[in-house]
Amino acid sequence: MLRSCTQLVKGLTCRPSARCRLDAVRSRGVVDRISLVPFSNASVTTDCALPNDSWSPDMLEQFNKFMEMTRDGTWKRLPSYRKFMEKVTLGGKEYVLKRAPNSRFFMRSIDKEGLGFEYVMFLNQAQKRLVCLFQPGIYLEGPPGFAHGGSTAAILDSTLGGCAFYMAGRIMTGNLNINYKSPIPLGSVVLVESKLDRVEGRKVFMTGHIRSADGQTLHAEATGKSLFVLSQP
Ligand SMILES: CCCCCCCCCCCC(=O)SCCNC(=O)CCNC(=O)[C@H](O)C(C)(C)COP(=O)(O)OP(=O)(O)OC[C@H]1O[C@@H](n2cnc3c(N)ncnc32)[C@H](O)[C@@H]1OP(=O)(O)O
Structure with missing residues (x-):
């Protein structure tokens, strides 16, 4: 589950969305924004x-x-989408919360x-x-x-x-x-x-x-x- 996910990828754009708090990034600060976007993999972007x-x-x-x-x-x-990424903004930086490989x-x-x-x-x-x-x-x-x-x-x-x-x-x-x-x-x-x-x-x-x-x-x-x-x- 994402609550326990600790993998983050920096440097992606993020559009404004709902406020949230994530255990996974608690130690790094407060999450400002979150949005859902499709994975950039052709099989799941439909x-x-x-x-x-x-x-x-x-x-x-x-x-x-x-x-x-x-x-x-x-x-x-x-x-x-069959698989989506959650992008969060945290302390002005943007991250993507990763999901398990091949998950749906x-x-x-x-x-x-x-x-x-x-x-x-x-x-x-x-x-x-x-x-x-x-x-x-x-x-x-x-x-x-x-x-x-x-x-x-x-x-x-x-x-x-x-x-x-x-x-x-x-x-x-x-x-x-x-x-x-x-x-x-x-x-x-x-x-x-x-x-x-x-x-x-x-x-x-x-x-x-x-x-x-x-x-x-x-x-x-x-x-x-x-x-x-x-x-x-
Ligand atoms: C369009 C698509 C987009 C995409 C969006 C996708 C949407 C899909 C939606 C599907 C979502 C899922 O399937 S989620 C998966 C199924 N759910 C789970 O696996 C959740 C398992 N449970 C947990 O992880 C936890 O128990 C939580 C997160 C629910 C709560 O734990 P916690 O964070 O430690 O919080 P806790 O202190 O216990 O509780 C906070 C407050 O809530 C109350 N509370 C907690 N649980 C209950 C309860 N069952 N019944 C009554 N009250 C409760 C507490 O009394 C407390 O009240 P007070 O003392 O403050 O008054």
Whole structure:
């Protein structure tokens, strides 16, 4: 995990992002900024949060709807990579936190499009909300024809965690409560919604839920106790 990572590379540019604290660099001072960028390796630089042939017409329709809302700048589509670097600025110097060789971001670890987690996230900074359009593929099967509960937890964790990251800083999931209300059919399109509730010291409280794209079915709820903890100063 990055908390225990001590390898740093100097001299890279960094765009402003959320504040954070990292154990790994604690002895060197305070981290001022952090941002996520793709690895400069051709096999992992593809932005996976763009339409591909596996996307259903429903997924494309939702994507186009949200892209329309990005036009005035209130919503922003978040690019997504199979592996990304975290760049931090520390005492005026810029560093890259290294990951294990050949590692992959869990949510993008299946190469073939459409089989695993097919998703795209949109951030609304002013409303402190992150919405994820999610189309679960057949490799996520749990009950016959439906998504495994662990995959549902993973997409909730990533959406709530992503929102906490962009709104508050670098976090680890401390607690995630989920009520599963209705199974998610494989290949369907659902909207995963997350919202920052409040920040108390290092504790970032989030809520979220998953609904079918037509809004008719509530699939899961992440309760108000879901907690993300900012990395230690
Ligand atoms: C778009 C994509 C972008 C990319 C962004 C990617 C987003 C992906 C999100 C996925 C994130 C993950 O999967 S993370 C991986 C899964 N999570 C983990 O492995 C975390 C394992 N746990 C830990 O490392 C630790 O326990 C921590 C970091 C959670 C907390 O440890 P700590 O730093 O020592 O802090 P600690 O003093 O214990 O707690 C600080 C405060 O939080 C409270 N607290 C701590 N844990 C809990 C808890 N479970 N329930 C209630 N409260 C808790 C404490 O009471 C305390 O409150 P008070 O006394 O101050 O009031």
